[in-house]
Structures are given as structure tokens and as C-alpha cells.
Amino acid sequence: NAGVTQTPKFQVLKTGQSMTLQCAQDMNHNSMYWYRQDPGMGLRLIYYSASEGTTDKGEVPNGYNVSRLNKREFSLRLESAAPSQTSVYFCASSERPQGGTQNIQYFGAGTRLSVL
Amino acid sequence: GEDVEQSLFLSVREGDSSVINCTYTDSSSTYLYWYKQEPGAGLQLLTYIFSNMDMKQDQRLTVLLNKKDKHLSLRIADTQTGDSAIYFCADSGGATNKLIFGTGTLLAVQP
Numbered sequence: 037n038a039g040v041t042q043t044p045k046f047q048v049l050k051t052g053q054s055m056t057l058q059c060a061q062d063m064n065h066n067s068m069y070w071y072r073q074d075p076g077m078g079l080r081l082i083y084y085s086a087s088e089g090t091t092d093k094g095e096v097p098n099g100y101n102v103s104r105l106n107k108r109e110f111s112l113r114l115e116s117a118a119p120s121q122t123s124v125y126f127c128a129s130s131e132r133p134q135g136g137t138q139n140i141q142y143f144g145a146g147t148r149l150s151v152l
Numbered sequence: 153g154e155d156v157e158q159s160l161f162l163s164v165r166e167g168d169s170s171v172i173n174c175t176y177t178d179s180s181s182t183y184l185y186w187y188k189q190e191p192g193a194g195l196q197l198l199t200y201i202f203s204n205m206d207m208k209q210d211q212r213l214t215v216l217l218n219k220k221d222k223h224l225s226l227r228i229a230d231t232q233t234g235d236s237a238i239y240f241c242a243d244s245g246g247a248t249n250k251l252i253f254g255t256g257t258l259l260a261v262q263p
Contacts, residue, residue, distance in 0.1 A: 040194075071253075076160065078240065078255040079195075094250065126194055138183050139244045139251055143194035 038062050042127050042144035049117045049151045057112040057147050059127030067130045068110035069141065070094075070102060072123040079126065085110055117151045124148050154178040156243050158254040165262050170231045172257045174224040174241030184217065185242040185251065186226045195240060198226070228259075236261045 043058045061068065066087045071079040071094075081094030085104040099121060101113045110129075114121060128141040155177045164170045176184070182203050187195040201208045201215045201224070208215045214227040228235055238256040 069250075076255060078156075079253040081250055084250065128195075138200075140185070140197055140200065141195075141251060143187075143196070145192075145194045 040127055040129055040142055040144035042125075042147050044147060045145065046148045047150070049114075049149065051118060051151060053117050054113070054115050055117065056114075057125055057127075057149075058109070059111065059144060060109045061127075061129040061142070062108065063129060063131075063142065064107070065129035065131050065142075066107075067139075068104065069128040069130075070100075070110070070112045071126045071128065072096065072121075073126060073146075074123050082112065082125075117149075119151045122149060122151045154243060154252045156241055156252050156254040158239075158241055158257045160255060161258050161260070163260045163262060164231050166231060166233055168231055170226075170228040170235070170259055170261075172226045172228075172239050172241075172259065174226075174254055176222050176224065176241070176243045176252075178243055178252070179222070181243045183244045184215075184224050185244070186213075186215065187240040187242060187253075189238040189240065189256070191237075198239075231259075231261050233261045233263060235259060 040061045069084040070082040073079050080096045083102040085091045088107045091102050103111050125147045127144045130139050130141045157175050185200040186198040188198045189195045212229045216225045238258050240256045241254040242251040
């Protein structure tokens with residue numbers, strides 16, 4: 037019962053470096069999401085993928101790119117990391133029934149990223 | 153745009169009831185959710201309520217929804233030290249695929 041798995045758990049980068057955060061879910065969910073969590077700001081949506089083959093911008097997409105590699109996997113890429121991207125990143129997935137409005141999201145344990 | 157607001161901090165004594173409040177702006181919300189985040193972990197769904205309900209009870213948890221005032225609350229009865237965590241309220245609009253999260257309320261339970 038892995039659920040949503042994120043790798044790595046921790047990462048330290050220098051300004052300008054690039055990296056990809058990986059996320060995989062084994063619940064056969066259609067939708068997947070990337071959030072960042074910063075103190076006092078809650079969770080903010082970076083990008084989401086409503087279904088395999090589609091991606092859309094969320095509230096804070098600048099500086100990030102995503103790939104929905106297949107139904108299971110949704111990766112987040114930082115092309116040129118900046119100190120403002122120091123944060124905790126969470127991946128989530130949801131069933132999102134066809135035509136339904138319920139959207140229970142299941143979260144991974146997070147990736148703690150520091151950009152120096 | 154849509155907004156969800158919560159107070160940042162609540163402190164209670166073990167055994168007391170805790171009430172965490174949330175206000176939202178989206179009048180088309182169909183489901184509202186409460187998530188719990190323990191230290192160093194991801195978010196876990198605690199409970200949710202459909203917008204045509206006023207109240208939902210699940211063991212020690214009671215959710216109250218005042219749709220007119222766009223106010224949601226989570227009551228935890230007999231609060232335990234294990235309930236210490238950040239609690240997030242989230243709003244799901246009618247046709248959107250997104251959840252809008254509040255800032256989270258840190259619940260500190262004093263022994």
C-alpha cells in the first residue's frame with residue numbers, strides 16, 4: 037500500500053542548478069498535483085494534470101515545468117533553481133470521478149528542498 | 153479569486169474540546185474538506201462534508217457548515233496530545249479540478 041511516493045525526501049541545491057522531483061502513485065488515479073508549502077501560506081498549487089496527457093498551470097507555476105510521463109508518474113522540474121524556491125514540495129493524486137465534483141486528494145510525504 | 157482563511161494557531165489542554173474555524177469565498181463549493189498534517193509528514197484526509205449538509209459527525213470529530221455565512225468548523229472532542237498537528241481546510245469549487253487550501257491552523261495540545 038505505497039499510495040503516493042515522492043523522491044527524493046531531501047535535497048540541497050546551489051542557485052542555478054537544475055533538478056527533477058519524482059512522484060508516482062499506485063492507486064490508478066486520473067489526476068495528479070504538485071504543491072509547495074511555505075510557512076504562513078498554506079499549500080499553493082504549482083501545476084496539475086487532470087488526466088494522462090494533460091497538464092495545467094496552478095497558482096504559482098513560474099520557474100517550474102512538469103511532465104505527466106504516464107498515468108502513474110508526474111514529475112516537477114526546476115530548470116534553474118533560485119533561493120525563493122526553497123520550500124517543501126508535495127505531490128498528490130485523486131480519483132476525480134467522471135462528471136463528479138468530489139476531489140479527495142492523497143498526498144505524498146513531501147520533498148524538502150533548500151536552494152543556497 | 154477563491155480564498156480560504158483560517159486562524160494560524162490554537163492552544164488547548166488535553167481533554168478539552170478544540171474548535172478550528174475556516175471561512176471561504178466560493179459560493180459554488182460542493183465539498184469542503186479537513187486535512188491533518190503531522191510534523192514532517194504529508195497531508196491526510198480527516199473528513200469532508202457535502203454542501204447540502206449542516207453537520208457531519210465521525211467519532212470525536214464534528215464538522216459544522218454554515219453555507220449562508222460560508223463558515224466551516226471542525227470540533228475535536230476530548231483532544232489528545234496525538235491531535236497536535238496542523239489542520240487545513242480546503243474548498244472544492246463546482247466544476248474545477250483544484251482544491252483551494254487555507255493557511256492551516258497549528259493545534260497545540262498541552263498535557
